[in-house]
Amino acid sequence: MDDSNTILEVSHISKTFRSKNIFGRTTSEVSAVNDVSFRLQKQRTFGIVGESGCGKSTLARLVLRLIEADGGRVMYQGHNLLALGGEELRKLRRDIQMVFQDPFSSLNPSMTLLDNVAFPLWVNGTSKQDGRIAAHRYLEAVGIPRSSAERYPQSLSGGQRQRVAIARALVLEPKIVIADEAVSALDKSIQAQALNLFHELQQDFRLSMIFISHDLHVVELMSDTVMVMYLGMVVEVASVEDVYAQPYHPYTQALFKSTPSMDVTHKKLDGFKLSGELPSPLNPPSGCRFRTRCPMAMETCAEHMPELIEVGDGHTVACHLYGEADVARRAI
Numbered sequence: 348m349d350d351s352n353t354i355l356e357v358s359h360i361s362k363t364f365r366s367k368n369i370f371g372r373t374t375s376e377v378s379a380v381n382d383v384s385f386r387l388q389k390q391r392t393f394g395i396v397g398e399s400g401c402g403k404s405t406l407a408r409l410v411l412r413l414i415e416a417d418g419g420r421v422m423y424q425g426h427n428l429l430a431l432g433g434e435e436l437r438k439l440r441r442d443i444q445m446v447f448q449d450p451f452s453s454l455n456p457s458m459t460l461l462d463n464v465a466f467p468l469w470v471n472g473t474s475k476q477d478g479r480i481a482a483h484r485y486l487e488a489v490g491i492p493r494s495s496a497e498r499y500p501q502s503l504s505g506g507q508r509q510r511v512a513i514a515r516a517l518v519l520e521p522k523i524v525i526a527d528e529a530v531s532a533l534d535k536s537i538q539a540q541a542l543n544l545f546h547e548l549q550q551d552f553r554l555s556m557i558f559i560s561h562d563l564h565v566v567e568l569m570s571d572t573v574m575v576m577y578l579g580m581v582v583e584v585a586s587v588e589d590v591y592a593q594p595y596h597p598y599t600q601a602l603f604k605s606t607p608s609m610d611v612t613h614k615k616l617d618g619f620k621l622s623g624e625l626p627s628p629l630n631p632p633s634g635c636r637f638r639t640r641c642p643m644a645m646e647t648c649a650e651h652m653p654e655l656i657e658v659g660d661g662h663t664v665a666c667h668l669y670g671e672a673d674v675a676r677r678a679i
């Protein structure tokens with residue numbers, strides 16, 4: 348992989364949420380993100396997919412320092428964001444903006460659309476007037492007409508509100524946008540429009556994106572590279588073409604099999620449908636966390652956590668089914 352094309356590098360990042368009782372004793376621990384590493388390439392989209400609760404949102408929040416990691420590094424422009432503070436962190440973090448699933452959480456209902464979009468600029472010292480001029484530009488870029496600028500968020504449809512939330516994220520001219528289930532709450536037809544908008548904006552503003560979704564179709568449409576997560580762990584990373592043509596990990600295969608329309612387009616796939624509940628992250632299975640739902644599980648799966656190994660060009664999988672010998676055989 349070409350390092351000069353990497354805009355953001357996340358290395359060995361982990362987060363365990365701990366609940367404490369009134370005496371300060373830890374009563375429960377949720378291992379939400381466990382030793383996750385990945386690289387985001389310039390002007391590309393890195394998709395993150397997995398069932399609800401697998402740690403996708405926590406990972407995004409760790410990258411942005413909305414919550415503090417237990418360890419690891421997030422390298423951006425030669426700095427580890429996790430080790431920075433104060434003005435330096437504030438300046439670099441401006442380059443990374445997030446779009447959330449529920450635009451209500453990021454829009455202020457007592458402000459007009461224009462002021463909602465201008466607000467991040469005002470906070471960063473731009474004058475009222477200049478902020479509003481810029482906000483008009485970004486509202487137009489996301490397809491909200493000038494005539495709607497003085498309306499309030501609650502008078503808009505879900506799709507329009509999400510457009511405003513996107514304008515609000517873009518107004519600070521970020522280099523990276525993290526979209527966390529940003530289209531999940533929208534109807535299918537509106538969802539397609541929002542995905543097109545993301546594509547257009549990515550070109551126009553030369554954005555690099557991390558696109559998080561539980562929806563395999565959305566991730567396929569948006570991503571260049573895909574990372575599949577299960578219970579806080581990375582199980583597979585590959586180009587979108589490779590992972591959708593031949594997923595290796597039993598969990599990835601099962602995700603495809605369990606998504607009806609995917610099963611139609613990927614009929615030849617091996618694998619089984621997902622059954623059983625996601626185990627509690629309070630007490631994850633030893634070794635491979637997927638082993639309790641995996642019909643191919645072997646003794647070693649309970650004893651050793653599999654490491655990510657390369658099974659193809661830039662295609663890595665964390666599964667004991669694929670040992671070194673197997674990879675070598677495939678290469679012949």
Ligand SMILES: Nc1ncnc2c1ncn2[C@@H]1O[C@H](COP(=O)(O)OP(=O)(O)OP(=O)(O)O)[C@@H](O)[C@H]1O
Binds near residue numbers: 399402628
């Ligand atoms: N602040 C918190 N305190 C305790 N546990 C948390 C907290 N935030 C998340 N978790 C737990 O961490 C795990 C990962 O949650 P996370 O929201 O990151 O998953 P997700 O894949 O984004 O799922 P979803 O799409 O449903 O949000 C879950 O078990 C969740 O309950």
